[in-house]
Amino acid sequence: MADLDPTPTTPVDLRSDTVTRPTPGMRAEMAAAEVGDDVYGEDPTVNALEAEVAALFGHEAALFAPTGSMANQIAIQLLVPPGDELLCDADAHVVTYEVGAAAAYGGVSSRTWSPAGADVDPEQVASMIRPDGYHAVPTRAIAVEQTHNRGGGGVLPLGTLRELRRIADEAGVALHCDGARIWHAHVADGVPLASYGELFDTLSVCLSKGLGAPAGSVVVGSAERIERARVIRKRMGGGMRQAGVLAAAGRYALRSHIDRLAFDHVRAARLADALAPFGVLAGPVRTNIVPLDLTKCGFDAPALGVAARERGVLVSVLGPRIARLVTHYDLDDAGVDRAVEVLTEIFRR
Numbered sequence: 327m328a329d330l331d332p333t334p335t336t337p338v339d340l341r342s343d344t345v346t347r348p349t350p351g352m353r354a355e356m357a358a359a360e361v362g363d364d365v366y367g368e369d370p371t372v373n374a375l376e377a378e379v380a381a382l383f384g385h386e387a388a389l390f391a392p393t394g395s396m397a398n399q400i401a402i403q404l405l406v407p408p409g410d411e412l413l414c415d416a417d418a419h420v421v422t423y424e425v426g427a428a429a430a431y432g433g434v435s436s437r438t439w440s441p442a443g444a445d446v447d448p449e450q451v452a453s454m455i456r457p458d459g460y461h462a463v464p465t466r467a468i469a470v471e472q473t474h475n476r477g478g479g480g481v482l483p484l485g486t487l488r489e490l491r492r493i494a495d496e497a498g499v500a501l502h503c504d505g506a507r508i509w510h511a512h513v514a515d516g517v518p519l520a521s522y523g524e525l526f527d528t529l530s531v532c533l534s535k536g537l538g539a540p541a542g543s544v545v546v547g548s549a550e551r552i553e554r555a556r557v558i559r560k561r562m563g564g565g566m567r568q569a570g571v572l573a574a575a576g577r578y579a580l581r582s583h584i585d586r587l588a589f590d591h592v593r594a595a596r597l598a599d600a601l602a603p604f605g606v607l608a609g610p611v612r613t614n615i616v617p618l619d620l621t622k623c624g625f626d627a628p629a630l631g632v633a634a635r636e637r638g639v640l641v642s643v644l645g646p647r648i649a650r651l652v653t654h655y656d657l658d659d660a661g662v663d664r665a666v667e668v669l670t671e672i673f674r675r
């Protein structure tokens with residue numbers, strides 16, 4: 327066979343923290359997992375994962391779901407009846423990257439506020455809430471994202487979340503957290519997961535992003551809501567059978583991969599420091615996402631994507647002038663060095 331690539335180089339993949347592959351230790355636990363039929367509630371590993379995640383967030387119950395999108399959509403359907411309204415920001419994953427699922431599956435009407443990075447103005451949210459009635463669309467739930475994906479991995483302060491909780495209680499609406507990367511917020515701000523948990527009616531948390539499991543998210547809530555969530559999950563086609571193989575990866579990740587997220591944050595900060603002189607940072611870097619806005623330097627994001635790829639560095643292109651770098655488990659210091667070398671060279675041109 328011809329030697330097609332005598333010096334194969336693994337690309338430095340900064341597109342997303344979803345690109346991680348299970349580690350040998352994780353694979354060993356997956357292989358050894360005790361399993362059963364989870365639609366019958368008989369998979370001991372899934373049941374253990376659900377109990378552990380519920381306890382972490384101080385809630386009664388939790389439900390394993392195949393993806394973060396399904397976990398969010400299960401929660402939205404729990405909180406908002408068809409025709410009624412969900413409030414969130416216009417950049418929120420639930421209205422940007424879930425292909426219209428709230429409308430398509432839940433008949434849910436979504437109304438958005440203008441995003442300001444990861445920040446939320448509780449007073450603005452309060453002013454949007456519409457009361458019950460037969461004329462206006464009644465607001466049933468507010469969703470926020472922690473950390474905020476399109477908001478550059480920004481962290482919502484506990485004080486803002488408490489204020490939102492007060493507003494939600496006053497108006498009688500529910501509060502959902504899209505916590506796909508809530509682990510990163512916990513590590514960055516040192517806020518216990520249970521302190522986040524107590525502020526929300528439902529949370530969805532992701533095992534396959536920074537935590538490095540191959541698949542899976544978890545919906546967290548009251549026992550009554552999670553009982554109903556089980557029905558919604560099955561209706562959406564998310565009832566899995568011997569899912570303990572996946573749940574085992576999640577349990578391993580919860581034990582071993584939360585604290586190490588601090589390394590991802592340090593590496594993201596290193597990337598940000600190296601790129602700051604070029605005026606390409608879209609905002610401060612708090613966690614594992616480095617948001618780039620190339621407007622000022624007049625650079626075209628797709629051109630950056632191509633130029634970086636040619637030199638073995640993969641970045642996410644999110645718009646004509648917007649790109650993103652994400653650090654994760656499969657990226658080491660040598661990868662960061664390489665990315666800094668390639669990207670600074672491109673921006674210097």
Ligand SMILES: *Cc1c(COP(=O)(O)O)cnc(C)c1O
Pocket residue numbers: 393394395396398419420471473474475504506507532535543
């Ligand atoms: C990745 C992500 C999700 C879930 O995405 P899936 O690909 O469906 O697992 C949800 N919310 C946010 C903020 C995310 O970044």
